[in-house]
Structure formats: C-alpha cells, structure tokens
Amino acid sequence: MPPAIECDALTKRYADDAPAAVEDLSFTMPRGATWGLLGGNGAGKTTTIAMLLGLLIPSAGRVTVLGHDMATDRFAALARMNFSSPYVSLPHRLSVRENLTVYGHLYNVPRAARRIEELTERFQMGEFIDRPAGSLSAGQKTRVAIAKALINTPDLLLLDEPTASLDPDTGDWVRGLLETYSAETGAAILLASHNMAEVERLCSHVLMLKQGRVVDSDSPAGLLRKYGRDDMEQVFLDIARDRMAPGRAA
Numbered sequence: 559m560p561p562a563i564e565c566d567a568l569t570k571r572y573a574d575d576a577p578a579a580v581e582d583l584s585f586t587m588p589r590g591a592t593w594g595l596l597g598g599n600g601a602g603k604t605t606t607i608a609m610l611l612g613l614l615i616p617s618a619g620r621v622t623v624l625g626h627d628m629a630t631d632r633f634a635a636l637a638r639m640n641f642s643s644p645y646v647s648l649p650h651r652l653s654v655r656e657n658l659t660v661y662g663h664l665y666n667v668p669r670a671a672r673r674i675e676e677l678t679e680r681f682q683m684g685e686f687i688d689r690p691a692g693s694l695s696a697g698q699k700t701r702v703a704i705a706k707a708l709i710n711t712p713d714l715l716l717l718d719e720p721t722a723s724l725d726p727d728t729g730d731w732v733r734g735l736l737e738t739y740s741a742e743t744g745a746a747i748l749l750a751s752h753n754m755a756e757v758e759r760l761c762s763h764v765l766m767l768k769q770g771r772v773v774d775s776d777s778p779a780g781l782l783r784k785y786g787r788d789d790m791e792q793v794f795l796d797i798a799r800d801r802m803a804p805g806r807a808a
C-alpha cells in the first residue's frame with residue numbers, strides 16, 4: 559500500500575524574489591499515522607497543507623498522496639482525502655445540514671443523508687443542524703468543519719489547527735473523536751497545531767518547521783528526550799529560540 563503522503567524536495571516561493579515559504583521539504587508519512595506539523599507563525603504550515611491539497615502549485619518538488627501524484631492525478635487523491643481549516647468558512651445562509659449535503663454530493667458520498675445523521679450524532683450537532691451556518695458560535699463552526707472533513711470517510715485528513723477555537727472540554731472531546739476515527743478507519747491525519755498538549759496526545763511523529771525548513775523531526779517522546787524537556791511546549795520554545803538540543807551542533 560502506498561504511503562499516505564510522500565513529499566520530495568517541496569519548495570514554495572510566492573514571488574521570484576521572495577524567500578521560500580517552504581523549502582526543500584521531504585518526508586514520507588505512513589498510512590494510519592497521525593503526524594504533527596509544528597512551527598511558529600509564518601513557518602510554512604498552511605502553505606504545506608495547501609500544496610498537499612493541490613490548492614497551491616509547488617515552485618519545485620513533488621507531492622504524492624495515497625499513491626497519486628498531485629501534479630498529474632490530483633482528483634483521484636482529492637476524492638480520498640479531506641481537510642479543515644479556520645480560513646475556509648461555509649456559506650453563511652445555508653443551514654449546517656444543507657452545507658453538509660452540498661459536500662456530500664461533491665464527494666459523491668453514498669447515502670449522504672444517512673452519513674450526515676451519523677455525523678450529527680457523533681459531533682452532537684442536533685441542536686443546530688438546521689440553523690444557518692453563519693449563526694453558529696466559533697466552537698460550533700469548528701465542529702461542523704471537522705464533521706465536513708469526515709463526510710467522505712477520508713483515508714487522509716489534513717487539519718489546520720483543528721481545535722483552536724474550542725473550549726478545553728470540547729477540544730478534548732474532539733481529540734477523542736479524531737483518535738477514534740483514525741483507529742476505526744485506519745485513516746492518516748496530518749495536523750498543524752499550536753497546541754503542544756494536543757500534539758503530544760495525538761501524534762506519533764512531529765515535523766518542526768522554521769522559516770519553511772524542517773529543523774527537527776521525531777516522535778514527541780524522542781524530542782522530549784533529545785531536548786531534555788518535560789513537555790513539548792518547552793521543546794517548541796527551544797527550537798523557536800535556537801536553543802539547540804544537547805549534543806547537537808549549534
């Protein structure tokens with residue numbers, strides 16, 4: 559079975575004379591894994607996700623998703639993947655159910671109405687499923703965005719800050735849903751997050767980006783060991799502030 563994602567020397571420059579937003583990014587993410595994409599503001603996380611989705615064309619390098627080359631075979635991959643991003647909002651006047659129905663049709667989901675019922679129950683959206691999407695709170699919108707991301711039961715889920723607007727209790731519950739989804743379906747998840755506790759809980763491997771380049775990558779436990787830290791927040795700060803791990807060349 560081909561891996562979930564293969565990136566080979568992926569680079570993106572928004573303008574010829576601009577510094578690369580992502581530079582020489584290479585990694586292979588296996589099926590079924592949950593990986594974290596970490597980095598400070600402007601490190602290149604959203605740009606990477608947009609290239610993985612085929613929304614942005616790389617300046618150089620190659621992306622293969624679930625065995626499909628995104629340059630030549632994008633639609634075959636898109637049918638089997640999905641994403642959520644705080645930068646994409648659903649049409650405000652359509653109800654949540656209508657929005658999900660549109661996506662159900664876009665993805666050719668068999669028995670879409672039933673799938674929407676399942677997701678409504680799983681994400682406890684019954685109270686607002688028939689309300690206009692524009693009338694929801696930020697946290698409710700986030701739940702709808704993640705439910706939308708699961709509509710086609712994707713084999714690969716790309717999540718840009720999936721729990722950023724959720725209160726701690728709802729955030730914890732959504733993390734549990736993501737764990738269950740990946741355990742039940744074998745789906746791979748790549749998530750960009752600023753929430754280090756989330757990354758420690760969900761991710762088996764982390765790519766640390768800085769100015770578009772991978773500056774470290776390991777399991778959360780491996781990074782904690784390498785930097786001699788107790789939590790990922792401290793590791794993040796070490797990397798952001800150029801405090802190198804003991805034993806690594808400065």
Ligand SMILES: Nc1ncnc2c1ncn2[C@@H]1O[C@H](COP(=O)(O)OP(=O)(O)OP(=O)(O)O)[C@@H](O)[C@H]1O
Nearest residue numbers: 572578579580597598599600601602603604605606
């Ligand atoms: N459309 C664009 N045009 C020009 N430059 C861009 C564009 N989008 C992003 N950039 C630049 O590319 C770099 C990477 O941005 P990106 O949004 O990928 O970072 P990020 O890691 O997702 O940041 P954040 O955590 O703030 O969301 C930044 O320097 C940003 O200013």
